[in-house]
Structure formats: structure tokens, C-alpha cells
Amino acid sequence: MSTEHPVNPEHPVQVDTGFPGGNAVIERVEADRIVLRPDLRDTIGDWFYWCIRVRGATGRDLTVQVRRDGGPGIGVRGPAVSTDGGNHWTWLGADSVSGDEFTLSVPDDASELRLSFGMSYTAEHLERFLTANAAHGGLERGLLTHSEHGRPVDRLRLGNLQGSPHRRVLLTGRHHACEMMASHVLEGLLAHVLGGDDEEARWLAGHVELVVVPFVDVDGVARGDQGKNRAPHDHARDYGPEGGLYPETRAITQLLDDTGRFDAVLDLHCPNVAGPTSQRAYFVGSEGAENWEAVQRLAAALEEETATGPLEYRRADNLPFGTAWNGPANYLSRDGLKTPLTSLDAFCADRGDIGTHAVLEFPYADAHGAEVNAVSARAFGAALARALARHLAGSGAGQG
Numbered sequence: 001m002s003t004e005h006p007v008n009p010e011h012p013v014q015v016d017t018g019f020p021g022g023n024a025v026i027e028r029v030e031a032d033r034i035v036l037r038p039d040l041r042d043t044i045g046d047w048f049y050w051c052i053r054v055r056g057a058t059g060r061d062l063t064v065q066v067r068r069d070g071g072p073g074i075g076v077r078g079p080a081v082s083t084d085g086g087n088h089w090t091w092l093g094a095d096s097v098s099g100d101e102f103t104l105s106v107p108d109d110a111s112e113l114r115l116s117f118g119m120s121y122t123a124e125h126l127e128r129f130l131t132a133n134a135a136h137g138g139l140e141r142g143l144l145t146h147s148e149h150g151r152p153v154d155r156l157r158l159g160n161l162q163g164s165p166h167r168r169v170l171l172t173g174r175h176h177a178c179e180m181m182a183s184h185v186l187e188g189l190l191a192h193v194l195g196g197d198d199e200e201a202r203w204l205a206g207h208v209e210l211v212v213v214p215f216v217d218v219d220g221v222a223r224g225d226q227g228k229n230r231a232p233h234d235h236a237r238d239y240g241p242e243g244g245l246y247p248e249t250r251a252i253t254q255l256l257d258d259t260g261r262f263d264a265v266l267d268l269h270c271p272n273v274a275g276p277t278s279q280r281a282y283f284v285g286s287e288g289a290e291n292w293e294a295v296q297r298l299a300a301a302l303e304e305e306t307a308t309g310p311l312e313y314r315r316a317d318n319l320p321f322g323t324a325w326n327g328p329a330n331y332l333s334r335d336g337l338k339t340p341l342t343s344l345d346a347f348c349a350d351r352g353d354i355g356t357h358a359v360l361e362f363p364y365a366d367a368h369g370a371e372v373n374a375v376s377a378r379a380f381g382a383a384l385a386r387a388l389a390r391h392l393a394g395s396g397a398g399q400g
Contacts, residue, residue, distance in 0.1 A: 012056040019114075020122040021086070021180075023224035024050045027067070032060055037067040038117075040226060044334045046070030047226040048273045049178035051116035057106045064115060065101045072274055075117060077365040078102055082114040089119035089374065091365060117273070118364045119374055121183035122221055126154070126214055129187055136194050138205055145251035147219045153248050155255070156212040158193055165209035167263040167392045172213045172252065172344065175236035177220025177227030179270035181364050184374045186214060186268055188381025189388075196382065200389035208392060211259070216248045233333050236269075237341035252344070256351070263355040263392055264298075265348050271361045277324055279366045281313045281380070284359040285320035288349050292320065294356040297394070301387035309383050310376040311367045319361075356391065360384075 015026050015034055028035040038050045066073035078092035096102045133139050144155035173186045193204050217235045220227040238244035271278045283295050299315045306313040319326045333339040348357035365372050
């Protein structure tokens with residue numbers, strides 16, 4: 001959905017959302033001030049994602065107000081800023097923020113500026129990565145299905161593609177369209193499997209088939225939807241026994257049925273904007289004790305692998321089932337009917353052909369005081385690849 005304020009001789013600043021991932025309701029544009037709020041579209045309740053394009057503001061000092069009823073609409077490191085069409089992003093910084101507003105000086109050479117809650121990752125970013133690795137013999141791009149609006153949903157395969165892998169892993173991202181930082185992690189993991197020169201990368205490439213669905217809610221990613229709490233329920237709660245609402249989740253269910261055993265299924269997410277569980281990476285506890293023990297073994301490997309990296313992961317941050325928001329109420333519909341809903345993780349728990357299955361939450365901007373950005377997120381993804389290799393090669397691989 002595109003919202004644009006046309007050129008005005010007195011206020012020539014133009015603001016719109018007419019690009020992949022764009023999201024905002026633009027309430028007012030003045031000479032040096034923009035007032036917006038996140039476009040919730042078919043979201044039940046409130047959420048915080050927004051992303052705009054600003055033109056005609058070269059050399060100006062701009063103030064942007066992000067109005068939101070349910071909490072902050074600006075993250076802990078301020079907004080993300082891109083001057084190259086969304087290819088690369090930096091955080092403006094917490095010092096730029098006052099209440100629900102931030103102020104920035106637009107560079108003299110910035111004919112176009114993108115401002116966002118987070119560091120956008122859309123199909124354009126994935127396409128660049130796949131193009132850069134197209135000649136790699138260990139990467140295959142296929143079609144999982146088509147979305148409700150006809151977009152192709154990618155299914156990637158990498159690692160051992162010769163039909164005789166010792167282990168098989170399913171990785172998914174963007175069940176919630178706005179959770180873009182998880183995509184940076186996923187890209188880092190894929191890059192390490194394809195090009196890493198350590199023992200773990202070589203083991204994964206030789207022994208493991210990784211099946212990857214980078215964008216589950218591919219329509220939402222393209223349109224800039226929140227995706228979280230989509231009415232009547234979102235993609236992440238669409239794995240019930242009666243079959244899903246969405247083509248992507250139905251296709252993932254069919255993939256699990258058709259492929260055979262998966263030794264690990266890992267679903268990548270991002271948490272809320274604020275609160276005690278939002279500025280850290282953590283695994284979300286499943287209800288089954290045996291699988292949670294297997295996840296803890298994976299977590300131990302990840303803790304070791306991130307100890308010397310830019311972003312620290314701590315097992316103590318994990319959220320066991322029944323803790324904080326991770327309880328039965330989180331898996332009920334929010335349309336007033338309180339219907340039980342099934343996540344991919346819970347769906348895997350009922351299958352004998354699935355090994356370790358887990359949800360990993362990765363923060364938008366900050367992890368224990370360290371800056372989360374595209375580079376550090378990719379480094380975290382590489383560490384996750386190494387941890388997966390150690391877990392799969394060990395005795396815990398087939399348990400769950």
C-alpha cells in the first residue's frame with residue numbers, strides 16, 4: 001500500500017511507502033517534520049513496524065514523529081537509515097530520539113533516504129545473495145509453491161545434494177513478515193555453509209542437506225506488512241491438523257510429509273521492540289521435555305560459538321515453556337474466539353520423523369549492549385551454522 005504526499009512548492013519533501021517493504025500511514029508532512037504511524041492493515045491489535053522513503057530533503061534537519069498506541073515505535077538504537085535505496089543500513093542512534101520523535105540531518109548528497117524501524121531485508125537482498133552464489137555447486141534454488149497473490153515462494157537446498165545426506169535440516173524465516181533481522185542471520189548461516197573454511201562448514205557441506213524457506217510470508221515481506229497477528233491468525237500459527245489458511249504453510253507441511261526425516265527444524269524469528277526478553281537472542285521452550293533437552297544441547301554449542309563473536313548468546317536467556325509470554329495463552333487465536341492454534345514447532349512435536357525442533361528469537365538492534373546490524377547478524381548466523389554442525393554430528397542429533 002503506497003502513501004505519498006506530492007511535491008509542494010512550500011514543502012517539497014516527499015514521503016511514500018511505494019517500494020518493497022514500505023509501511024506507514026503518513027499523517028502529516030510539514031516543511032521539516034513528518035508524522036506517521038505504523039500501518040496495521042489486517043493486524044489484530046497493535047505492532048511497531050514501519051518503513052518510509054523520503055525525497056526532496058537534501059541538506060535539511062528533519063524531525064520524524066512515530067505515533068503508536070501500544071508502545072514505542074522506535075527501537076533502542078533509534079531508527080535505521082539507508083542512503084542507497086535500502087541496500088545498506090546504519091542505526092541513527094539513541095541520542096537522536098526524544099520520546100516518540102527522532103531528528104536527523106539529511107546529507108547533502110542524499111537525494112533519497114529510507115527510514116525504518118529496522119534494517120530491511122526483502123527479496124532484493126535475497127536475490128543479490130543467490131546471484132553471488134549461483135555458480136556454487138552446493139546450492140539449488142527451487143519453488144516451494146506460489147503465494148496467495150501469485151508470488152513464487154523459494155525453497156533452497158544446500159550442502160549435500162547428492163541424495164545420500166547423513167542428516168537433513170529445515171530452516172524457515174519470516175513467518176512474521178516484519179521480522180527482518182532474522183533474515184540477516186539466515187543469510188550468514190547459508191554463506192558459512194557455502195563458503196566457510198572451518199571444520200564445521202566442511203562437515204555440513206559434506207554430510208547435511210539443508211532445506212530453506214527464506215520467506216514464509218512472502219506477500220507480507222513484499223508489501224511491508226506487519227505479518228504478526230494477521231487476522232484471523234498469522235502464518236506462524238497456521239499448522240493445525242485441518243490444514244492451513246496459507247499456501248506457504250500448507251506447502252511446508254507437505255514438504256515434511258514428502259521428504260522423510262528431518263534431524264532438525266529451526267524457525268527464526270525476532271522478538272518485540274521493548275521489554276525484558278527483547279534485547280537478547282534466545283530459544284523459545286517447547287512443551288515437550290525431551291525436545292527441550294535436545295535444544296539445550298544445541299544452545300550449549302551456540303553459547304560456545306558466540307563467545308568470541310560480536311554478539312553474545314547466553315543459555316540463561318532461553319525462555320522455557322510456561323515462562324513470561326511463552327505459555328498456552330500465546331497459542332490461542334486473538335479474534336475473541338480463543339481457538340487453539342498450532343505453530344510449526346508444536347506441529348513438529350507430534351511427528352516421529354522430526355528430530356530437534358526449535359524457535360530462535362533474534363533481537364532487532366541490541367544484544368546485551370552489543371550492536372545488532374547486518375554484519376553482526378550474519379556473524380551470528382555463521383556461529384549458528386557451526387553450532388548446528390556440532391549438534392548434528394553429536395549424539396543428540398536424532399532426539400526430539
